[in-house]
Amino acid sequence: MRPSSLQKREAALLAAERQFLSTGYESVTMDSIAKECGVAKQTLYSHFGSKRALFLELVTAKTVATRRAVPSPPALDSAGDPRPLLRALLIAQLTTVMSPSVLSLRRLVIGELTRSPELAAALYEQGPRRAIVKLAELIAELRDAGALRIDDPERAASQLNWLVMGEPVNRAMLLGDTAIPSAPEIEAQVDSALEVFFAAFGTGGD
């Protein structure tokens, strides 16, 4: 294995990512990928075997990379105000989801659902499912610390998650990247969701 071989491989994945994410599977050609990353078409085939295989590898890698980009919930520091913790986590999650490349990946995978249900299932597990599980863990801790009045943390996590994500994700899916909210808008979205959440589940003040 030549060292330059790996570089070419990375360059190919990068070009493939850009093209697949921006125009979908069908309308991308192996020639255009080869041209963009300055590599012979044959090299693509010797590295990945087929267009489909390249696509699968790309999407899988991107899915995993995105999962890693979402931070874990912060440790619970004694009995401080629970809201800032939830607020920070939700802002981080929403900001990650609202990035153009994550949105494109989501659109791409949804469009390919019939052809590659495994990709979509993986994205579901690594994305929203995982986010909600993380959220549920934090919510359960807060409940145990007496800061929330909640029966089913998992359900509450899902509700809070979609209270935050529903509108922005739906808009971005159908209206494109111009509908991506700014940082202050993201904060406002999280804050108004938390108002509802704490009005429903909060114990003490506010």
Place this chain on the structure above:
Amino acid sequence: MRPSSLQKREAALLAAERQFLSTGYESVTMDSIAKECGVAKQTLYSHFGSKRALFLELVTAKTVATRRAVPSPPALDSAGDPRPLLRALLIAQLTTVMSPSVLSLRRLVIGELTRSPELAAALYEQGPRRAIVKLAELIAELRDAGALRIDDPERAASQLNWLVMGEPVNRAMLLGDTAIPSAPEIEAQVDSALEVFFAAFGTGGD
């Protein structure tokens, strides 16, 4: 215009709908549509002009048809319990959205976003946007009747909408039609959303 001509046209749209919704735009051929509806390819072209035009007409018609399938909120009958009204409307909306053909349409349009942003924008307006506006109207009435404590009915409507729709829509987008909830599950989903909503915005009892 021959009467049989219209029938052929309808048959063509039906076959096109089935095929486009189940496998996406690119992988459908004019030959396969012609074959399925028992019509010569030339007839398709004389009716619709091109594959793209057929697709656009199909999706537009289907979008409008779906909008019409969602019932309007019922009239406010004096000062009864507000919950059954919201409950009935939300169940109807969620049930409509959770039908296989509506879900497929949504997936299809999302996958074609780069190629046809107008279609996606139209779906957004006729679908979620419209549902939320309807919901906001009802919520505003309930607020005026003293049943809810709410500043911004439109925002509250969006929150309630995604409290109900978020989880099921996301699952159906990524996990396919096997993730469609049953009727009792739909009711349970609406009920648990309404619990949160009324805990946050309700005035009196409960």
Place this chain on the structure above:
DNA sequence: TCGTTTCTGGACTGATGAGTCTTGTTCTCC
């Protein structure tokens, strides 16, 4: 029944794109 319009069936064109093959070149390691 006659003339017109519409449909059929299938052949045809032209373009495109996945995947292969060939020839020669450039690395890397020994």
Place this chain on the structure above:
DNA sequence: GGAGAACAAGACTCATCAGTCCAGAAACGA
């Protein structure tokens, strides 16, 4: 410096598909 692997460049095969063309059959209106 030489052997073998990985690469470049591009020609080539083969299949598919949108859209056209045409000759004949069928349906319609008057």
